[in-house]
Amino acid sequence: MRATPEIPAVDDLPGLHGAVLSWFDEHARDLPWRGVDASPWSVMVSEFMLQQTPVARVLPVHATWLETWPTPAALAAASTGDAVRAWGRLGYPRRALRLHAAATAIVAEHGGEVPRSYEDLIALPGIGDYTAAAIASFAHGQRHVVLDTNVRRVIARVAAGQELPPRSVTAAERALAASLLPDAPADAATWNVGLMELGALVCSVASPACERCPVLDRCAWAAAGRPAYDGPARVAQTYAGTDRQCRGRLLAVVRDAEGPVALSTLEAAWAIADQRDRCLASLVEDGLLARVGPASYALP
DNA sequence: TAAACGTGGAC
DNA sequence: TGTCCAAGTTT
Numbered sequence: 182m183r184a185t186p187e188i189p190a191v192d193d194l195p196g197l198h199g200a201v202l203s204w205f206d207e208h209a210r211d212l213p214w215r216g217v218d219a220s221p222w223s224v225m226v227s228e229f230m231l232q233q234t235p236v237a238r239v240l241p242v243h244a245t246w247l248e249t250w251p252t253p254a255a256l257a258a259a260s261t262g263d264a265v266r267a268w269g270r271l272g273y274p275r276r277a278l279r280l281h282a283a284a285t286a287i288v289a290e291h292g293g294e295v296p297r298s299y300e301d302l303i304a305l306p307g308i309g310d311y312t313a314a315a316i317a318s319f320a321h322g323q324r325h326v327v328l329d330t331n332v333r334r335v336i337a338r339v340a341a342g343q344e345l346p347p348r349s350v351t352a353a354e355r356a357l358a359a360s361l362l363p364d365a366p367a368d369a370a371t372w373n374v375g376l377m378e379l380g381a382l383v384c385s386v387a388s389p390a391c392e393r394c395p396v397l398d399r400c401a402w403a404a405a406g407r408p409a410y411d412g413p414a415r416v417a418q419t420y421a422g423t424d425r426q427c428r429g430r431l432l433a434v435v436r437d438a439e440g441p442v443a444l445s446t447l448e449a450a451w452a453i454a455d456q457r458d459r460c461l462a463s464l465v466e467d468g469l470l471a472r473v474g475p476a477s478y479a480l481p
Numbered sequence: 482t483a484a485a486c487g488t489g490g491a492c
Numbered sequence: 493t494g495t496c497c498a499a500g501t502t503t
Contacts, residue, residue, distance in 0.1 A: 231499040238489075238498090272487030272498095279501085309501045329499045349482080377499060386497075387492085417495070420487080429487050467486095 189340050189357065189401070197339075197399055198363050198372060204395035205375035208382065212236065213243065214319075215374070221295035221320035223247055228312045228319075229280045234271050236381075242269055253284040254293045262480030265469060266436055274432060278468055279307025297321045310350075318373050324366040326358045327373040331380025336361065338384060342401035344410040345386070427451050427460040432469055435478055444476040 191197055213219065214227035226246055230239040246267055250256035256264065261281050268277035283305040287293060295316065296302050303313035314325040333346035336358055346354060363369045383390050391397050391407075402408070420426055434450050435442045451457040461478070464470040471481040 228499065233486090233498055233500060234488080235490080235498045270488060272489085273500090275486070276501085307501065311500060315499070327499090330497095331499070374499095381499080415496095416483090418485095418497085421494095423485090425486055425488095432487090 189342075191340055191361065191399075193399070194361070197361070197396060198368065200395045200399065201375045201379065202368065202371055205371060205378055209375075209378055210236075210382075213240070213247075219320075220251075221316065222251070222253055224320035225283075225295050225316050226280065228315050229276050229283075229307060230271055232276060232312070233273060238271060242267070242271055250284075252293065253287040253295065256281055256284040257288045260481065261468060262471075265432075265480050269436075270433070272429075274469055275467060276307060282306040283308065295320065297323070299323075299325060315373075318370045322366055322370050324362065324364075324369040325373075326355060326362055327377070328355065328358055329377055331377040331384075332358065332373065334386065335376050335380045335384050338389075338402035339396055339400045342405050342408075344402060344408065345412070347412065348415065424456065424460050424463070427453075427456055428464055428469075431457070431460055432464060435470060435480055441473050441477040441479040444478065447478065 209215070212227075214223045223243075227239065227243055230243055230246075249267060250259060259281070261278055264277045264281040265274055268274050271277075286305055287295060291301065296305070297317065299313045299317045302308050302316050303310065308316075311327065311329050314327045315329070317323040318325045318327050328350055333350070333354065336354070337343040337346040340357055340361060341354075361372075363372050379394070379396075383394050389407075391400075391403055394400065394403075397403055430450055431447055434447060438446075447461065448454075448457065451460070461470070465472055465478075468481055470478050473479045
């Protein structure tokens with residue numbers, strides 16, 4: 182049992198809420214999954230695609246995806262290979278598989294409707310704490326703490342006076358976020374998306390535009406003179422030469438081909454034999470690729 | 482808990 | 493040019 186973490190006080194919560202809500206009303210981007218006519222499915226698809234992927238790259242794929250598969254049932258009726266191909270170059274293609282699996286589960290267990298409860302949502306493949314809370318909040322107007330990288334950074338700065346949040350979500354951080362959440366569900370939902378938008382457009386990691394910030398005069402970090410992050414250094418992720426790069430390249434060859442691809446073609450795409458073989462096997466294992474002949478591969 | 486998991490734009 | 497990193501989840 183741990184002591185209750187200290188929660189920094191915010192003296193004028195209604196004022197803070199008002200500033201963020203007004204700013205969002207004025208400056209929010211007009212994104213398709215935010216429209217009044219956006220379906221819960223549209224929101225759900227956007228949340229899958231936006232996991233670790235910038236909005237600008239999601240936009241066209243999301244539009245095509247919704248045209249092709251307007252409902253969970255439509256996606257569930259397609260092959261996983263079609264989903265992987267439509268996913269294109271968004272990255273982390275296992276998300277396409279998980280979205281397909283989630284759609285299948287929605288048809289099987291929820292009558293084809295995107296579930297409303299956090300518990301039902303987080304039980305679906307590819308949905309963790311953030312995505313479950315985001316769908317419950319944005320698609321269904323429920324009151325949930327939504328902790329994404331933007332919300333975490335904004336709260337760390339405004340309320341905790343830190344440049345960056347901890348490496349992983351802490352109890353103190355969650356308690357602080359909960360203490361800031363507006364009471365009315367509709368306001369809570371707008372607060373969540375407003376904080377995300379603020380983090381994306383103004384309160385960025387590297388060069389925050391404090392002069393455009395609606396809560397500058399309420400920001401603990403700004404008041405403290407924007408002290409640099411003093412926590413443990415973040416590990417830089419390497420990419421060149423990794424299995425991830427190898428897998429990406431191999432999958433791209435098959436994804437961009439018309440039909441099955443000969444093993445020799447894949448061999449030509451990656452020089453290091455043992456790494457290539459390992460990655461090919463893992464792609465098949467993951468269900469991203471299928472071996473369709475003695476020496477040929479295709480999307481599943 | 483840490484590491485794996487894609488991709489491409491920005492600086 | 494190389495590093496950073498963008499609405500995370502899974503194991």
